[in-house]
Amino acid sequence: MDELPEYAERVLEVAERIPPGRVMTYGDVAEWLGEGGPRQVGRVMALYGGAVPWWRVVRSDGVLLPGHELRALDRYREEGTPLREASRAAQGHLPRLDMKRARWDGAGARSDEAHI
DNA sequence: GTGCTGACACAGG
DNA sequence: ACCTGTGCCAGCA
Numbered sequence: 001m002d003e004l005p006e007y008a009e010r011v012l013e014v015a016e017r018i019p020p021g022r023v024m025t026y027g028d029v030a031e032w033l034g035e036g037g038p039r040q041v042g043r044v045m046a047l048y049g050g051a052v053p054w055w056r057v058v059r060s061d062g063v064l065l066p067g068h069e070l071r072a073l074d075r076y077r078e079e080g081t082p083l084r085e086a087s088r089a090a091q092g093h094l095p096r097l098d099m100k101r102a103r104w105d106g107a108g109a110r111s112d113e114a115h116i
Numbered sequence: 117g118t119g120c121t122g123a124c125a126c127a128g129g
Numbered sequence: 130a131c132c133t134g135t136g137c138c139a140g141c142a
Contacts, residue, residue, distance in 0.1 A: 043140080
């Protein structure tokens with residue numbers, strides 16, 4: 001069963017490399033791979049994301065994934081991912097990620113590709 | 117081929 | 130915080 005298109009495989013691999021407590025945006029993943037675009041990454045995640053830590057791949061504005069907000073929030077609290085609580089005016093809405101602190105650029109992911 | 121849709125991004129208002 | 134338009138790229142009817 002082989003199965004997954006190579007591009008999807010690469011996207012999933014990057015998702016797996018994101019350390020706990022950190023996140024990468026769809027655009028970051030695409031840029032890191034040097035291929036495809038944010039929408040392609042989003043599509044791969046929608047189709048095969050269930051096999052990897054999907055909650056670590058997010059939108060650039062830090063909004064939680066529609067339909068999985070609670071599940072994601074649970075993971076973030078568990079991993080200690082930086083969140084921004086909803087402001088007074090937006091009370092009732094769920095918190096969003098603190099992208100400034102949570103965003104991971106992928107630095108260091110390349111240096112140790114020794115074990116594949 | 118044509119047009120809409122999507123787990124996107126960015127600039128404006 | 131909200132909504133809108135534009136750019137982007139691939140899949141699908």
